[in-house]
Amino acid sequence: MMKHVSSFFTKLFQACKLVPMLPVTVLAAIPVALLWNARPWKHFFWSVNPSIGQWIVIAMVVYTAFDSLKGMIEDIRKGYVGVDVLVIVAILSTIAVREYWAGWAIVLMVYSGEAIEEYAQDKAKGNLTSLMEAAPVIAHVVNLPGIGSNAGHINGSGRQNTGDSGFRSVGEGEIQQIQSSSSHFETVPVDKVRMGDVLVVLPGETVPVDGELLSDSATLDLSNINGEPVPREVFAGARVLSGAVNGSSTLTMRATQLARDSQYQRILGLVSSAQSSRATVVRVADLLAVPFTVVAFLIAGFAWICSGVPMRFAQVLVIATPCPLLIAAPVAYIAGTGRLAKSGILIKTQEVLETLGRVSHIFFDKTGTLTVKKPQVVRVDMRGGSHTNGMTGDDGLDEDVILLSAGVLETYSVHILAQGIVNAGQDAVTRLAERYADSGRRLPGSDWDGHDIEHPVVKGVSEDSGKGLSGMVNGRMIRIGRYAYVTEGEHGVPTNPADVFTTPLAADEMATFVSINGRLAARIVMKDIPRANAKESLERLRSLGVRRLSMLTGDKAASANIIAKEVGISDVRAELFPEDKLAAVKNASKEEAPEQPWWDRLIQKLTGESITRSITMMVGDGVNDAPVLASADIGMAITDGTSTAASESAQVVIMNDDIACVPRAIAISRRTKRIMLQSVVVGLSLSIIAMLCAAFNLIPVVVGAFLQEAIDVVSILWALTALIDKD
Template identity: 65%
Template structure:
């Protein structure tokens, strides 16, 4: 920490104590973030409702908690996950004096911040206001059955009136109206929609209103969020790069296994991705051992012949990395400076006029400078970030992570095109270079990047306005998962939220919720909705057609009133049974 950072922290603590003393006199207490319910032992801080946080209050945000209000960072540095706010998949590191936005998730260190906005004016609340505004402006949907009701009623009355006038017998009027059954409209259509809703629920898709199901079948333009929707929710390991020129018997799987073991004890935002890759590497090592490979004896390096690694002395240095012993070997995972540290904690350095080279430390060991290490590894792609690994004091590799597409995202988008969806667009707050890479991998041509929530809303509304000004209206649908997607989910004709079953701001504002976190449910939902609408129309038109034939026959006195009553019930049964064919899985 620099002198400036230390001074900022001292100022934060001093201000907190002064504010606390002032509030004690007023019968109030200092503010803290909303994650922990237990006050600090010295009682300087306690949890209060977010609406009670005032301008200038000093707020403490613990690791893994959500920032409650906008503010200014007082701590030396912090790592924030902004994926819910602007779609950035890679955590952002900020320093003292930087803006901290509400809705961001704190990383592995406790941060101190000063509130610069009250809750009602913070970023998160502005997003929620956009949601409310978008929901109010959504037009009402007129159901197909409602469109058919008026003309059918008029036609029935005309046939009955003409029959009465021509026969001069009011009974003829009654005979016609007996067969003018409204049940295909009143019962068959709702039965088809209920059956379709059940099909969707079985597929892990929930809809909130019946009219959404009908509109879903007419979707022609789908907008996708990137991070967490087209991609997985956390950056994943894409490769392990061994340090060039290093003489070691370790391979990539050994590095991943050991790094994954120690990262499993970390709360860092990237830890889950490395821990997952470590488990997969351990499985590969075990399989190779079971197949008879003995090129890497257990006594030399870990990974073979042991069901679970032996882990000791795990220590996380907040903001730098995590270290521990795995099967007796010292492992450090984290920033380059942390992984390349000597046993006594010193770093090899060179002056600006010195070439990058190997430094011999006082202990006799040699160590590469950071400049040499970076030049040997080479540059990272725009959407990549790396963490470094050392074993027994020797830097051995770097693990590269990036935001990767869902395994079935490309296939899901191809299925949408097969269904006749005309346009696919990516809307994201992430950098254009990163967004373009993901778009190319999943097959999207139209990319709009570096957007704020209000920009996403404007993009969807612009697309809607263009189709409405044309010859027909193309139904727009937005698919997203984060807080920043909530306004555009509400603004689109249909908002579809991808969740893992938990309640989120996105699921609250969306009309369709995918509960199994599977993007393949998007084309499947549209296919089911189209079949439901098709069967509903068939059931309604079949029922109305039979009724029309019966009314004409009754008009010519071919069907008496009593027989007409029985035929009317038969027509209703046929319509309802046809509507129930929605339950047959043909998609």
């Protein structure tokens, strides 16, 4: 209970701090009431003789009118429509008809409305603000001589050069020395970090700039970058991204980017761009405020003329509120932008949020978008036949031993197929360890024991670029790579691998070969497999009404058709060059758009637009997707949080590498627009109904001032429901 009370007063204090005239207006009610009849003078002029209390109200009204006028002029200068004229005329009219308490009530409503607006904006921006507040501001730069940018001259370049980086390596002993004492580094603003500086990041701190990990390992929380909920363990040499939060151990890293060029600053750039932009539908709301103002004055004027009572004019205007247009509409869109950010989806402008809801044709790249980013091992074909786990080939070795040996060796490679084999090797280690535990001594049919499995000894690793990799693993010479490379020097082996492995490879399969001690042992078969949720995500798109789904790929038609069938895409365009992909997207933009909802047609009429063509979106992840992403109406890049050419040219960036974010983004966009329109329609309808009631003298002027605020609250709270996760 006390916690809720404390939270209430904290928020109240913050509101008063943001809008200082609010507490002034509230407290002014005391002297106004006490001095309501105090007139220490004779008649002021004619029959008007305000008391001291009433003069206090007049002063507040004049100040508020002047403040509103100033705000209206500033809005017009920014290109927004200024309709504060309603407020100005309303509060001045209450004084003209000598309804001083009504004037005080309107002043109170004006400043409480500002407080509500500030609260709504802060609430709507909550997810975006959390990203902004997490931005790193300081860095701990190592100041030891000869390390980082303090390295000495040996080649006239100003750097002690031992490699391509231009900076000498930092030894393990030096790293331990750096991490053991705070006296070896100085804390500086993050924008003072230079390329090559060696930095220390303490437990729980945010990585200040992009860099390379020098410590043996580190655990990083990447949730601010890509929404990944589970901390990731990285090892020496790994790329470390700014915005990641360090775990429980101090880490040492070398800066490879300046603060302004680091990943988190790019994310903040997207957030700032989205916050400052205004969607077309919000600009339409601004435009509607003008006719609403005219309608309010017409109702007020007719009420005065028909009744002959000037009070009716004031009664109508104190209820007239354009806040559903001026506040609720942008609040809904900022809330929608925040919902996207919370889901790991960043947009560059609010215009994109609106356009997302009208997408009718989506193109997907195949590799890395509909499929996993790296090919996965699907089986191992042993020499002499195809085998399942536990069965052996001609040399007595089974496929788990093959995978373990190849996986250990591939950890030293940067080849695109390496990671898939490494993952398969790690799974093989688990299976081998279980089998060793069951046998109690050695693996059946081999001379491998438990120590060999858990801690293989690797020596003499050498990579022949484009051909393969070789090295000693637990005393065996292992070669992995192309067929000619692994069979080099072996006598009697057929020159065609099809003569050794009789099971043909499918159209979407590829193979790498393994030899042990100079003899061909097996081939590891890999394939591009669909993402686990790709089919489900495409079905979700169809349920949202997006039925035009196409695959664009440079891959062979046979391979592309297999993936397309698995994920549920019928329109497959394979063996394309980048220019062919561009042409496909451009031609699609000439297609006729499906039937649009009435509100989209209304918005287009109000803005003078006439979009009858199909709205296209390209979803991709690779560098070769960048031109197509830029040419589509919306380019959506699927990334793991790192900056790529695709994300630079895209209008939407998925930071968590999840294809399910594609339909989620469209659903959030549509719901945001729907809620915005609902809040505007409900707010304006209530306001017009209340104005008509006031015109017939059904609502007193003081009550009308408070009713106006209630209508504002209803429309703004409705707009904030765009924050609720229902997608």
